[in-house]
Amino acid sequence: MDNKNYQRELEAVISEITLRSRVPRLLLHSCCGPCSSYVLEYLAEYFSITVFYYNPNITPQKEYDKRVSELRRLIELLPVKHPIHLEVGTYEPEKFFAMARGLENEPEGGARCLGCYRLRLNEAAKIAAAGNYDYFATTLTISPMKNARKLNTIGEELGRICQVNHLPSDFKKKNGYKRSVELSAKYDLYRQDYCGCVFSEREQLKKKKAAPGT
Numbered sequence: 001m002d003n004k005n006y007q008r009e010l011e012a013v014i015s016e017i018t019l020r021s022r023v024p025r026l027l028l029h030s031c032c033g034p035c036s037s038y039v040l041e042y043l044a045e046y047f048s049i050t051v052f053y054y055n056p057n058i059t060p061q062k063e064y065d066k067r068v069s070e071l072r073r074l075i076e077l078l079p080v081k082h083p084i085h086l087e088v089g090t091y092e093p094e095k096f097f098a099m100a101r102g103l104e105n106e107p108e109g110g111a112r113c114l115g116c117y118r119l120r121l122n123e124a125a126k127i128a129a130a131g132n133y134d135y136f137a138t139t140l141t142i143s144p145m146k147n148a149r150k151l152n153t154i155g156e157e158l159g160r161i162c163q164v165n166h167l168p169s170d171f172k173k174k175n176g177y178k179r180s181v182e183l184s185a186k187y188d189l190y191r192q193d194y195c196g197c198v199f200s201e202r203e204q205l206k207k208k209k210a211a212p213g214t
Helices: 006-017 033-043 061-077 093-100 111-130 148-162 176-186 198-210
Strands: 025-030 048-053 084-088 135-138
Touching: 006 148, 025 033, 025 111, 033 048, 033 061, 033 176, 048 061, 048 111, 061 084, 093 111, 111 135, 111 148, 135 148
Parallel strands: 025 048, 025 135, 048 084
Antiparallel strands: none
């Protein structure tokens, strides 16, 4: 059983980098504006951040583009200490569906989701290594629906493979998720009720139909 406290590990990294004269560069994989809001507010105090939007799980493309637009708007509006840049990855839904083949009926949080995390984080790790970033991370750990231990385990493994530092995180801790909801309301960000893939949308529709009064 992994009893790591990833928030504490992140704080240890931050304590160490504040002793340096150079601001470290972070490639931050982002799934959407709302999940990025608190993470950017928090980390831009200590890092020079490039937000990397790469989510081949999202369909249709108009949903993908809408999330990009909201993320770009958030970056423009959010007051931060160090500038934030945005890099939008190629829209490649075929890679997600190839990964998900045979896993279509897996429950949310199961093998299909783990494969999806790996798909997105692998691209982030490769981009971070190629760009000589000091660290890479993902905003996904802010979600109460996402398993921070599994995300960090995948990130650590890919960091070793790609030879780039993975920044540990559990952004939902210390009221991080609550703060993201507040910031989403403040900036009137578009909030979706499913992760973006057709399978999570299907699950969400089932829940709505099964809810009392529907």
